[in-house]
Amino acid sequence: MRVLPRLLEPVCLAFASKSDGAPVCRVRVLLRRSLAGTALALCLAAAAPLPAFAAQTHALVVGADQYPNDVSLDGAVRDAEDVYRAMSAAGFTVRKFTDAEARKDDIRKAWIDMVAEAAAGDTIIFTYAGHGAQMPELVAGDEADGLDEFLQLPGFDRNRYAETSNEIIVDNEMNAWFGEAEAKGVHVLFVSDSCFSGGMSRSVTGKTRLAPAVTVKLAPPSQEALAGANLKEIDFKQVTVLAASLESQPTPEVIIDGEPRGALSWSFARALEGSADRDGDGVITRIELEDYIFSNVKNRSEALQVPNFMPQVARSESEVVVRLTRGIPVENATVATTDTGSTAAAQKTIKSAKELGWTGSIALQVDGAADKPKNADGSGTPYRWDVASGVFYTPNGDVAAENVGADRIQAVVDKYVLLDFLKALASQNPGSVSLTPVKDIYAAGNRLRFDAPPGRYPNMLVFNLANTGEVQFLDMQAAGTTSSQFKLTDVEVVKPFGADHLITIWTGEPVDAIGAVLADKTVTAETLLQALLTRLDGKEASVAIQPLYTRETL
Numbered sequence: 001m002r003v004l005p006r007l008l009e010p011v012c013l014a015f016a017s018k019s020d021g022a023p024v025c026r027v028r029v030l031l032r033r034s035l036a037g038t039a040l041a042l043c044l045a046a047a048a049p050l051p052a053f054a055a056q057t058h059a060l061v062v063g064a065d066q067y068p069n070d071v072s073l074d075g076a077v078r079d080a081e082d083v084y085r086a087m088s089a090a091g092f093t094v095r096k097f098t099d100a101e102a103r104k105d106d107i108r109k110a111w112i113d114m115v116a117e118a119a120a121g122d123t124i125i126f127t128y129a130g131h132g133a134q135m136p137e138l139v140a141g142d143e144a145d146g147l148d149e150f151l152q153l154p155g156f157d158r159n160r161y162a163e164t165s166n167e168i169i170v171d172n173e174m175n176a177w178f179g180e181a182e183a184k185g186v187h188v189l190f191v192s193d194s195c196f197s198g199g200m201s202r203s204v205t206g207k208t209r210l211a212p213a214v215t216v217k218l219a220p221p222s223q224e225a226l227a228g229a230n231l232k233e234i235d236f237k238q239v240t241v242l243a244a245s246l247e248s249q250p251t252p253e254v255i256i257d258g259e260p261r262g263a264l265s266w267s268f269a270r271a272l273e274g275s276a277d278r279d280g281d282g283v284i285t286r287i288e289l290e291d292y293i294f295s296n297v298k299n300r301s302e303a304l305q306v307p308n309f310m311p312q313v314a315r316s317e318s319e320v321v322v323r324l325t326r327g328i329p330v331e332n333a334t335v336a337t338t339d340t341g342s343t344a345a346a347q348k349t350i351k352s353a354k355e356l357g358w359t360g361s362i363a364l365q366v367d368g369a370a371d372k373p374k375n376a377d378g379s380g381t382p383y384r385w386d387v388a389s390g391v392f393y394t395p396n397g398d399v400a401a402e403n404v405g406a407d408r409i410q411a412v413v414d415k416y417v418l419l420d421f422l423k424a425l426a427s428q429n430p431g432s433v434s435l436t437p438v439k440d441i442y443a444a445g446n447r448l449r450f451d452a453p454p455g456r457y458p459n460m461l462v463f464n465l466a467n468t469g470e471v472q473f474l475d476m477q478a479a480g481t482t483s484s485q486f487k488l489t490d491v492e493v494v495k496p497f498g499a500d501h502l503i504t505i506w507t508g509e510p511v512d513a514i515g516a517v518l519a520d521k522t523v524t525a526e527t528l529l530q531a532l533l534t535r536l537d538g539k540e541a542s543v544a545i546q547p548l549y550t551r552e553t554l
Helices: 038-047 076-089 104-117 158-167 171-183 224-230 263-275 286-301 409-428 512-519 525-535
Strands: 015-017 023-025 057-063 093-098 123-129 132-136 147-152 168-170 187-193 239-243 254-256 259-261 283-285 308-310 320-323 330-332 364-367 383-386 391-393 399-401 434-436 447-452 459-465 471-477 486-492 499-507 541-551
Touching: 057 076, 057 104, 076 093, 076 123, 076 259, 076 263, 093 104, 104 123, 104 158, 104 168, 104 171, 123 263, 123 320, 147 171, 158 168, 168 171, 171 187, 171 224, 171 239, 187 263, 187 320, 239 263, 239 286, 254 263, 254 286, 259 263, 263 286, 263 409, 283 286, 286 320, 286 409, 286 541, 383 409, 399 409, 399 499, 409 459, 409 499, 409 525, 409 541, 434 541, 447 499, 459 512, 471 486, 471 512, 512 525
Parallel strands: 057 093, 057 123, 123 187, 187 239, 364 383
Antiparallel strands: 015 023, 132 147, 147 168, 239 308, 254 259, 283 320, 383 391, 391 399, 434 447, 447 486, 459 471, 459 499, 499 541
């Protein structure tokens, strides 16, 4: 195997060596039910069989920022509008309710109408961005933790429950709604960008989509809240639930492209635009959606969230959860075979980073007397550099680097310009890597393991973007060699602390020139960015980003 040396010496602050000298890193096109176009379809049928999917997709989108009786949010309506645009472009029939429009009676009627319009085999997608909360269980023994979860709509006031109880949607009620669809043979995908419990160990300034729990026993808001207790997620055969995070985690609003957003909603909108449709066949399977969502929520939330699918395992390898009328255009629908004999996915039209919104600069607020570095005049919620303390903060409020002086600030800025470029590439073709044990932050002395599996492309690059702004080359595997998993098995957290980002790129493009740049011990993030722009921008490449946040003590 052709592999360049993997950190043959302790190259910097983020990587140290064990006593034996081994390196340790610390770091379908949907066919409408219409006779329009029948003649054209008949003509096409002579050349090729018609697609086997004629089902329709109906969608209900709810997003709430303005809560008159609770803490308002900043990005939930933006999430709803983004998802709505992606759904409309895909040809779905969409009903949208935001802020004061998000009233339970109207949402319930929209659901009833969608179920009535849908036929067996159709899909209903229900997305929610806003506050979630908990309350004592309405039916004794119904919940293992004794708590029911509910979606909190803007009209709810916990201090006036009797008058406003109709403005919550309890989990039992949703079970009853889902049961109505399943009884007709209609598939349901529920995407919940909210949270119901959980705590956070990292310092994040964004708002959390968790309203205060109701602590007193309350009367059921509806008969459905009682009847639905007899229906459980495990009993459904055609319902899939995608939650923004595990129950033990919060769902924070994070900064994406300079604006407060929900990482799940942002990722789901990109998925609907076709990015999750890996083979370009016009449908998104549960496995395709899972792979796409897990990777991009990690990237966009900086590893603060782990999405939660229910059921946890796909019902089948080919289970479809979303049918698109427009996937990513396929240039060559014929499945190709690589030189190594493996099967490659159909070629997709890949956008450049700039087409995906990358600007080549970040927004930076300088607190103190210092010159602003170049490429730091971007817009939106800024990174922040405290000149006196030397601490560099992310837009989310995390400590990204310590001891950053005037001699180091440009390198740190260049790192985040490069990281934004890599996130843009990952948004249309993410890869998957792992860091174990899984934590949102690690303390000095913690030991962990990083794994990057072989990808579906023949070439692989692995490197670290340290919190100091330095680029640390780890591995290169080139076409014609036997691909293997890359492992760092005994990683120890040492100084300096902040945020490192372990990067893995898989591609069919030649990587020797990029590898040569990485192998230069003086390589900078700016130099590496230019090499990646030249060689991989707009080309087919899969990118995985593993954030690694550290501090001296927790």
